[in-house]
Amino acid sequence: MGALITVVGLGSGDPDRLTLGSLKLLREAEERYVRTKDHPVVAWLEETGVTFTSFDEVYESKDDFPSVYEEITERLIASAKSAGEGKSVLYAVPGHPMVAEATVKLLRERCPGEAVELRITGGESFLDEAFVRLGFDPIEGFQLLDASDLSRGTIDPRRHTLIGQVYDEFTASDVKLSLMDMYPDDYPVVVGHALGVSGAEQVLRIPLYELDRVQGYGNLSLVYVPASEDDSLRIGSFDRLHEIVSILRSPEGCPWDREQTHQSIRKNLIEETYEVLETIDEDDPDHMREELGDLLLQVMLHSQMEEETGMFTAYDVIRELNEKLLYRHPHVFGDLSAEDAEDALKNWDAMKAEEKRRKGIEPEKLSALSGVPRDLPALMKAYKLQKKAAKVGFDWDTIDGVWAKIEEELAEFREAVTDGHPADDQALELGDLLFSIVNAARYIKADPEEALSRTNAKFVSRFTYVEDKLREAGKSPEDSTLAEMDALWDEAKTVERASK
Structure with missing residues (x-):
């Protein structure tokens, strides 16, 4: 037999609940470790002569819990390897080893690769006591959440909710704020300290807003949020x-x-x-x-x-969107990098092309103008078409070519109107002129749709000013002269400049 780690659960805190099998393993082990001595069963065992090396000092030397758990895992594996042939390292943890025990999870991941055998012996979980002391059946709907990873998306108010790892008032405060995103401030919750431990158990029923005012939080504390069928709790x-x-x-x-x-x-x-x-x-x-x-x-x-x-559901829509976002951002969720927005856009385009290939579409055979929605507003569509054409080199070298094109199209439009060409021909010439002006917008990196929207807003603001001033004078645009309205228009411009 090679290196071996035996994990034993110490139960929820009452020494009377420790199984005979676990007690035998604890007493016969030659090398014993415990994650923390802050547990009633550890004190009782040491009184009977079963001593441990604890990892409490690791908590004091590390800045966060993940680092603590990594260090404990490393030390246990190293101890198992150095223990010698045929010897086992025993590791005792509070509660059940497979319930909310991060170090055991890490051991299960790491031991196979380190050629270390891992044996796990169960123990009474704090859940067993919670079901009894708090009086609910988990088959009605139950969720166990970690206080350090609580968010609105993890909470379902229709389920009985137990929140573990509530070590102190600061953690309780974070839990309270997370719960208040969904529950009213006075929603009844329960704080349980040392459930099932004679002389230490406390069950406190309080309104949610008092959660961080409770004293006595520690390793054996949890928060219980009763289930509710009130649909208003799910309104968000x-x-x-x-x-x-x-x-x-x-x-x-x-x-x-x-x-x-x-x-x-x-x-x-x-x-x-x-x-x-x-x-x-x-x-x-x-x-x-x-x-x-x-x-x-x-x-x-x-x-x-x-x-x-x-055909599909809203959840299918969300799934496909999530998959697309993950796939098209390899610089965030993959191995690629992007130093700036331009690099990110190149990654996006490359992944879009790869998606097409997976669907049997060859991007190289598509028109350079493909992908522009048919029903886009015309100004926006012109902008996108020109950008796509420019990408493959169909563009002027400088903006001088744009000015020349605008002048050419303006002359043709003027001629069509002046010479009385058919209305359809005049409209086509107008379209050519507008299309050439979009080129100018592209050269100065301005969105023509947005630029025109701003001008529309400016027109509305100035014309409203004209109407208001005429109304103050007891008049309306219909019974005013153009000269009067022009004067007020200029006044609106002056007021506009002064306000900037």
Whole structure:
């Protein structure tokens, strides 16, 4: 037999719960280690002559728990290798070795590669006592969470929730803040200290906001959050949104929502997108939050329609998006690097091309202009088409060529209008002129859609000023002269400059 580590669980804290088998292993071991002596069973064993070497000093020498657990694992493996043929190193841990015990997890990962045999003997877990003392059946729905890794996404209020590793008031404060993202401040929770340990057990039922005011947190502490069927607790979850949309589309739901199709709400998707853009331009976070919700609703409705046909669900949409984000960011989630945004964009484009190849599409055989959505607004589409063409060299060397093209197209447009060409020809010449101006926007690295949007906003602001001033004078644009409105327009410009 080669190197061997035997792990023994010390149980939840009551020496009477220690099994005869575990006690025999503890007494017969020649070399014993314990993760921490801060456990009632350790004190009792040492009183009976079973002594340990503890790793408590490792906690004091390291800055974080992962480093502590790595160091303990290294030392145990080294001790096992040096113990000699046929000898075992015993390692005792609080509770059950397979429940919330990071060092055992590391040993299970590392020992096979180090040619060290690992044997694990169970012990009563703190969960056993929690089920009894707190009075719930885990089959009703149960989750065990780590206080150091708690987030809104890990909490399901429909399940009984136990939170372990609540070592001190600071950890309890972090737990409280995380829970308050979902639960009301006065939601009833339970703090359990040393459950099942005679003379040390405490079960405190308190409102959530008092969680970090409780004294006595330590290695044997946990927090229990009772399960609830109150849907208001899930109002911020994606699952609840999915449920609501599916109900709206169900036979018992909303008649209007049931009647909608992809085509009937197609325009809504566009309208909601532009409403989001408006909140961005206005730098209005509160309104943006609302409009982003309206836009998300459109995504959910379209996904729900496909879920009803069995094609895909909203979760499939999210899965595909997650996969795409991971795949197209190899400089973040893979082995590549990106020094700047340009490098990141090159990685993105390279991964897009690879995705096409996996789908049987040869990017090299596609048009340089492929990938531009058909229904983009014309100004935005022109910009994207020109950028794609420029990538393969179809571009002027300098902006001088752009100026010449604009002058050429302006002359042709003027001629078409002056000479009374058919309306369709005039419109085509206007399009050519606009297209050439988009080239100028591209050269100065300005988004033409955004530039025109800003000018539209400026026009609205100035014209509104004109209307307001006319209204103050008891007039309206309809009964005012152009000269009067021009004068007020110039005044609006002056006021605008002064406000900058």
